Amino acid sequence: MNLPLIGDGIHAMWDLRLVLDMFIGGMGAAAVLLAVIVSVAFGWSHGESLRRAAYIAGAICVALGTLLVISELTHPERIARIFLSGRYTSPVVWGAFAQVAAIVLCVLGIFYRRSVLVGSLAAAACVVVVTYHGSFLAAMGGRPAWPLAVVALFWISAMACGAAYLAIVSALSSPEGEEENKAHARRTVVAEWTAGLLGILSVGLIANGIYAMSQLPAPGHEVDELLASLLTGGLMLPLLFGVVVTGVIGILAVVAGRLMRRARKAGRAAPVMLPLGGALLVLSSGFFVRYVVLAAGQTVPLLPL
């Protein structure tokens, strides 16, 4: 009996482009942050190749994500207003500055890989980028599914994806020299453990998020029903896929890495496809997490339909 006010034209705000921005931008930024952390932990000079791979990913991914977001705007020709007269209470403003800074610093990092200053500044900018993705959604008070620990979830997922990317790069690289081999082995261990453990943590956060959504103190009982149907209905499938894939493959990446090293020590040829496949599935689960979170928030507006 209601007027057809609520329809896709009003509550569907963003499409796949924002999902891709958050996924690839988060992955690239987290890769830079992890590469800098590993470089600090194991020696700055030993992490040069890893940082290079991370800077390339950071620059390309954050830039591509930014372009995708800009393409979402209905008036992108006015985007300069964000930088010239932006309102700083908006996450979009400081996120825009952070993304530009991250792109510039990552490009500088490609050419000045040995610079600690560039690396530190790039890492700092990437921290802001990863935080921005979650904070942007968390600021949407009108969508009950988003303020629920989405910052923490996106942080953990981004770090898992960044580690997965570095694990792939490490698995595909061929270091030369004993010292570089040792350093490479250490970095691979760190990347694999990070991808695995953070993947498992992502599972926990997603499961907790599902439980929290189902227990929301009802702004309206109809909202509860919508959330319940969301969780047990069509969107549950990709959510389960993301949860299972993240959890199982996260563990698989760690176990496979261990098996690979033992096989190499025993002189046997070690397959690289297993940890590579695991890392790729961690990446796919990171995409699915963002897709489901973004879709859930837009599917369930606050007011009853």
Place this chain on the structure above:
Amino acid sequence: MIIDVRRCTGCQACTVACKAENEVPLGVFRTHVRLYETGVWPDPGRARLPHICNHCDKPPCVDICPTGASTRRADGVVFVDYDACIGCRSCMGACPYGARFMHPETRVADKCTFCMHRIDSGITPACVNTCQGGSRIFGDLDDPDSEVTLTLAAARFEPGTVVLRPGFGTRPQVFYIGATFLQEVGIESGMVTG
């Protein structure tokens, strides 16, 4: 604004008047009346809730707007500077009342403006002027002698004199009188304070 839902007949004249006055395109609404089924057999009922932007004292749509296109005037009217809006739709997500939409023709955010052009000329918004039942009352809450202030003061402690979703801290400036059905239909509301 005060909306006395006891006087609302659900005729949607306010909806039509708003569309005509503000040239709101098909498919989107700045204001409309929602209908809710209440009660259970053998005592079913129907309630009407006029829905409009609440022109909050602390509007989250203004805080989240990256370009400053969403602004709050000194008199409390929240509006959008269409020339500054980039169409990011952040305000749509931030509004707890679902009051915002993307204008399908201009492709910028749009919402109720309390008919700024009319109130600046000293006349009431179109929906207030049109309401057959006198459900909508508009005025200056800072004027102790205004109809809206006196009406709100008289009804302040009556059941159903509420604002929507006070828990969000937005301090909405649209007050509902006689809205005793909100809990039954699952809409959070709270007593008027301050």
